[in-house]
Amino acid sequence: MSATGRLVIWPERCRGCRSCQLACSFTRTGEYNPSRSCIELDRDLRTEKTAPMIRTLTCNLCNGEPACVDACTYAAISYESSADQVMVEYRRGGAK
Amino acid sequence: MNWTERTWYVDLSEGRSWCEEASRDEVGPVIGGSGRGWQILADRLPPGVDPFAPENVVILNPGVLVGTRTVGASKLTAITKFPTIASEDGRHYTGSCTSGGRYFPMGMRHAGCDRLVILGKAARPVVIAVRDRGVEIEDAADLWGRGIDEVSVELVRREGLDAGVLAIGTGGEKLVRSALTFIDRTNSLGRGGLGAVLGSKNVKAIVARGSGGVRVAEPDTYDRISNELLAHVLEWPRREHWIKLGLAAGWSTFKHTQNPGMWEKEHWDKLYGEDKRLESLRAVIACASCPLNCRLRWQIPGGEFDGEQGLGSPYSKSATSGQLLGIEDDRKMIHLVTEANAHTGIDYYTTMRLIDFVTRMYGQGRITKQQAGFELERSYATYERLYKMTAERDGIGDILADGWYAVKEAFGLDPQEYWYAGVCKGIDFIYDARPSKFHPLMMTFLTRPRPHHGGSHTRTNSRNKTLEEIREQVEHWGLDADTMDRIFTDTPYSGRFNVGRYTAYMEDLMRVKNALGLCTIYTYQALFFADDMARLHSAAVGDDITARELIACGERVTNLAKIINVRDGFSRADDQPPDVWFRPMDAPEGRIEIQDYFQTKTLTKDDLARMLDDYYDERGWETATGHPTEARLRVMGLGSYASHTP
Numbered sequence: 001m002s003a004t005g006r007l008v009i010w011p012e013r014c015r016g017c018r019s020c021q022l023a024c025s026f027t028r029t030g031e032y033n034p035s036r037s038c039i040e041l042d043r044d045l046r047t048e049k050t051a052p053m054i055r056t057l058t059c060n061l062c063n064g065e066p067a068c069v070d071a072c073t074y075a076a077i078s079y080e081s082s083a084d085q086v087m088v089e090y091r092r093g094g095a096k
Numbered sequence: 097m098n099w100t101e102r103t104w105y106v107d108l109s110e111g112r113s114w115c116e117e118a119s120r121d122e123v124g125p126v127i128g129g130s131g132r133g134w135q136i137l138a139d140r141l142p143p144g145v146d147p148f149a150p151e152n153v154v155i156l157n158p159g160v161l162v163g164t165r166t167v168g169a170s171k172l173t174a175i176t177k178f179p180t181i182a183s184e185d186g187r188h189y190t191g192s193c194t195s196g197g198r199y200f201p202m203g204m205r206h207a208g209c210d211r212l213v214i215l216g217k218a219a220r221p222v223v224i225a226v227r228d229r230g231v232e233i234e235d236a237a238d239l240w241g242r243g244i245d246e247v248s249v250e251l252v253r254r255e256g257l258d259a260g261v262l263a264i265g266t267g268g269e270k271l272v273r274s275a276l277t278f279i280d281r282t283n284s285l286g287r288g289g290l291g292a293v294l295g296s297k298n299v300k301a302i303v304a305r306g307s308g309g310v311r312v313a314e315p316d317t318y319d320r321i322s323n324e325l326l327a328h329v330l331e332w333p334r335r336e337h338w339i340k341l342g343l344a345a346g347w348s349t350f351k352h353t354q355n356p357g358m359w360e361k362e363h364w365d366k367l368y369g370e371d372k373r374l375e376s377l378r379a380v381i382a383c384a385s386c387p388l389n390c391r392l393r394w395q396i397p398g399g400e401f402d403g404e405q406g407l408g409s410p411y412s413k414s415a416t417s418g419q420l421l422g423i424e425d426d427r428k429m430i431h432l433v434t435e436a437n438a439h440t441g442i443d444y445y446t447t448m449r450l451i452d453f454v455t456r457m458y459g460q461g462r463i464t465k466q467q468a469g470f471e472l473e474r475s476y477a478t479y480e481r482l483y484k485m486t487a488e489r490d491g492i493g494d495i496l497a498d499g500w501y502a503v504k505e506a507f508g509l510d511p512q513e514y515w516y517a518g519v520c521k522g523i524d525f526i527y528d529a530r531p532s533k534f535h536p537l538m539m540t541f542l543t544r545p546r547p548h549h550g551g552s553h554t555r556t557n558s559r560n561k562t563l564e565e566i567r568e569q570v571e572h573w574g575l576d577a578d579t580m581d582r583i584f585t586d587t588p589y590s591g592r593f594n595v596g597r598y599t600a601y602m603e604d605l606m607r608v609k610n611a612l613g614l615c616t617i618y619t620y621q622a623l624f625f626a627d628d629m630a631r632l633h634s635a636a637v638g639d640d641i642t643a644r645e646l647i648a649c650g651e652r653v654t655n656l657a658k659i660i661n662v663r664d665g666f667s668r669a670d671d672q673p674p675d676v677w678f679r680p681m682d683a684p685e686g687r688i689e690i691q692d693y694f695q696t697k698t699l700t701k702d703d704l705a706r707m708l709d710d711y712y713d714e715r716g717w718e719t720a721t722g723h724p725t726e727a728r729l730r731v732m733g734l735g736s737y738a739s740h741t742p
Contacts, residue, residue: 015339015380015381015382015389016198016381016382017198017382017383017384017385017386017387017389018198018202018384018385019165019384019385019387022163022164022165022384022385023165025309026165026315026319029309030311030315031309031310031311031315032163032164032165032309032310032311032312033206033307033308033309033310034202034206034258035206035258035306035307036307036309040257041257041258042257043252043257043258045249045252045253045257047378047379047393047405048280048281048282048381048393048407049379071165073326073330073387074339074382074387074389
């Protein structure tokens with residue numbers, strides 16, 4: 001991990017569009033491939049509710065400019081500069 | 097990067113599958129995706145085949161841009177011969193239907209399957225699995241007889257959370273002719289009976305999951321264009337409202353354009369309006385890569401269906417049908433949508449229109465109790481019973497399951513007597529041309545076998561757009577000055593906007609959008625245009641194509657689709673508007689008549705005939721027959737198909 005910062009995930013805001021996965025994989029590999037992104041999408045099969053989950057072992061926070069944050073048009077992922085060791089934090093909060 | 101397309105064929109009768117690759121140059125004249133799909137069908141589907149015969153072909157085409165991060169690039173187009181869209185003498189149309197999705201269309205592409213061609217008929221129920229290692233046919237005995245939701249969830253549990261599923265319901269299994277499929281539980285696909293066609297092939301579901309990537313020829317350029325378009329969409333002033341409500345939005349327009357004219361508008365507003373929708377709306381869900389989500393999850397509050405949840409889009413269809421059937425409790429109508437989406441897969445529109453028709457005819461003594469099997473009261477209990485009987489093909493439901501011509505044969509009731517929107521090519525509409533006015537989408541209901549918008553949306557598909565707005569959009573299409581003049585020259589039958597001539601290009605652009613896999617909401621809301629599509633296509637496949645050239649590719653596809661139907665005997669005689677369009681609707685607010693786009697005059701049948709003349713003429717087709725001419729086919733490089741027309 002070459003940047004210090006924190007991805008803040010707002011699960012209730014996620015609409016399941018998978019743009020975060022596509023942007024992440026494109027930035028990392030030059031192709032659109034969710035299976036090579038640092039994000040998995042959790043999926044509740046009862047409601048089809050989804051939420052992004054970060055693979056912290058591979059995510060490098062895009063050196064402080066995370067592609068997933070720009071890609072998420074529903075504000076379900078945000079980024080905060082942080083000097084502490086917490087890389088991902090989940091917060092409650094309704095749809096934006 | 098050398099762009100190629102991989103078509104997977106699966107022959108259910110022989111139990112085998114294989115893959116064929118095509119280069120960009122081979123695919124180019126018709127674009128990839130559904131464009132190439134139509135060409136394959138034109139070469140593989142002989143005339144005269146019954147939709148339920150093993151010889152019918154189903155082709156599933158995720159768009160060329162699907163699986164990338166371009167706004168709205170989530171769409172899949174299915175092509176087949178449909179069981180409901182037909183002539184009274186038993187000829188059936190071949191057509192297409194489109195839908196987005198979150199997992200299934202993308203899953204196909206990530207598994208290296210750019211197109212799936214389904215041939216033959218399986219001996220017993222199967223699931224077709226599209227995975228990295230190829231396409232396989234798997235036993236589905238344990239899934240047959242189960243509903244769409246149950247089967248979709250079961251397959252995702254087996255394959256993984258990122259698996260996509262296209263499934264049919266119990267109605268499709270029983271060959272209810274209107275039966276649809278559902279993609280990822282949220283997106284219906286196949287008005288006209290795709291679910292029934294798959295049922296006839298014993299295909300319960302198709303599951304797609306892959307770990308491969310989608311690559312584009314010029315990644316940096318493509319990403320930059322995608323970001324530009326995204327930024328533009330995010331600035332759309334109505335976005336905030338749209339993402340809050342999804343397809344629950346739009347009531348302020350809908351209540352005028354889709355008004356059945358039986359209730360006072362205020363009454364309808366109170367029972368089915370936006371405030372009412374918010375009582376059951378629980379979440380809005382996006383298709384892949386879409387910043388303008390529209391799919392819905394609802395939960396019925398109170399009443400006999402308290403707590404029932406559903407997925408899809410229940411509000412517009414329940415509002416119109418609720419008024420037609422006189423049901424004031426929206427929860428009952430939403431419950432029937434839930435039943436269709438989650439279990440049976442039967443088409444809500446067609447089934448409700450048929451129920452409306454036969455129950456009113458029963459009240460007039462045109463159907464007897466002996467024929468019906470029980471008393472057809474105008475009550476919710478009767479509607480629900482008929483709905484279930486249709487899905488089960490039980491009693492009178494067996495007749496309703498076969499559609500409008502079957503009702504005519506059984507009871508002597510002409511579908512042209514139906515009072516809301518009417519029937520054309522054997523199927524009912526979701527809109528009525530009288531309250532909607534005669535916009536280009538209405539025109540396409542006559543010119544192509546599709547009773548839904550099916551990707552046709554452009555700026556003009558609702559009334560009250562200005563001539564300047566329409567012209568601005570058309571300027572992005574790259575048409576020459578003479579063509580622009582023809583579209584915007586005043587005529588006595590179409591006013592200042594020539595709907596017939598415009599429709600020809602709109603349809604061709606629709607073929608392009610379908611081939612690329614782009615959702616129609618973006619062109620409908622003027623958020624991007626044909627030249628944006630050309631830029632995206634060029635960067636994706638590595639060519640340098642203009643909007644006008646793309647539309648020319650779309651024209652080839654339109655002609656291929658037309659030739660397939662001409663081979664089955666269809667002609668201009670089948671492109672006739674429903675009689676009811678010319679009978680004034682007597683609504684509480686006054687008389688509503690079919691009018692031209694700018695509502696300057698009431699239209700006659702002859703006016704629509706002149707618009708059809710213009711449409712065929714613009715296409716270079718024979719105006720008398722509506723058939724493509726040999727000369728025009730040769731200009732388009734389709735001369736080898738000239739012998740297929742009479």
